[in-house]
Amino acid sequence: MVLRDCNPVYAVVAGDRYHSAPCRPGLGLAFAPKDYLQGNSYRIIFIHVPTAFLAQSIYIMMASAAVVTLVWRMKLADVFVKAVAPVGLVFTFLSLFTGAVWGKPTWGTWWVWDARLTSMLILLFLYGGAIALDRAINDEKSAARAVAVLVLVGVVNIPIIKYSVEWWNTLHQPATFKLTEKPSMPVEMWVPLLLSVLGLYLLFGWLACLRMKTEIVMREQKTRWVRELVMAGRG
């Protein structure tokens, strides 16, 4: 039933060809105006900011799912964590990579050990650790619960990342989007940026559904309904 119910979500999330989620970062990259100081090189913000947003968001979602696993023992929460951890890892890596690419022409350096970058690097290691621990434990249920404990211990890092630019005098600039103030960017820039972030969230939703489907089928591979599904697919 989970597999069939996912399909309406697909339609909303993936959208039609012209308004689909991947198009949104494209909007920003192609149509936003040139920055007065950085020229065109700032455009990488339309990839860097969404991936960084998502990297942290995904970890918080994993932490919430971890709570569900430990408290209510719902298996779907385990499936979510296992499916989504590699996605988080890739997004974190992308945000660090695009940040480095952006930093070289603008800051003059690929990397600096300031609070924001270091705490994002720690996030990368936390994702890696969760994946490594999951692979190391053979029993599925124990693996899920051990990873849940680990993810919850690591969630301490998320406020550090978020507030690092406020607590320390760092090279990385402060947040553009605040809940209570106007963004410090012109409209032509922050609207595409917001759309890029939303687009990437939708892309993530699609990826999460897809990967969860795969994980469920893998886990239940010995059941009749999966065998029937596979047979129907072959026929």
Add this chain to the structure above:
Amino acid sequence: MNADRRPALKPVSESVGPIAAMAAVFARDVRVAFRQRQDLLNPLLFFIMVVTLFPLGVSPEVAFLKQSGAGILWVAALLSVLLSTLEQLVLQPQPLFLLVLAKTAAHWVLTGLPLVLLAPVLGVMVHLDGNSIAILCLTLLIGTPVLSMIGAIGAALTLGLRSAGVLLSLLIIPLYIPVLIFGTGTVAAAAEGAPVGGYLALMGAFLVLAVTLSPFASAAALRISLSNS
């Protein structure tokens, strides 16, 4: 091989109170450790050797060592605590939180505390001045228990797994990094003459958080690992 290291179930009378149980676990761990006194030296030797690697591998210049010495000592202490993992965790019909706390306290007294006591000697070897050594020892005194407690979580999570040592390091080092940053930051601030009260308060906060919250995580991880066996 790993199967032999599975913790054994020991029946304990229900009438033993929690504090008495904690004291018993603490005393037992210290007593058992002292039977293999040679093993207690290992983390200390490791500490000394790692510190020695830096002047030899990087630079023996006094200026460099003065600047990096505190950081080198902190990293070496961190690695020494990481390597001496907790073993043979035994399940008792007592609140597991308290027993984990007692076991971690024993681990710190046997590993972290000797490192703190040895640090002044190594501090002199890396040309740190007296004030820096004092602050360094203070940060190690507050920080190494935090390292022990976080290490306990990792040890409980990786109990009995193959290549547990490397996995433990991978899981725990990201969690160690903030402690390292603040520990060395305190010494750096002291070397510049800036006030260290804030830094020390933050490290104290880490310690309080670790002591109150990490035994929960360790106990939960222990139960998961033992149910796996």
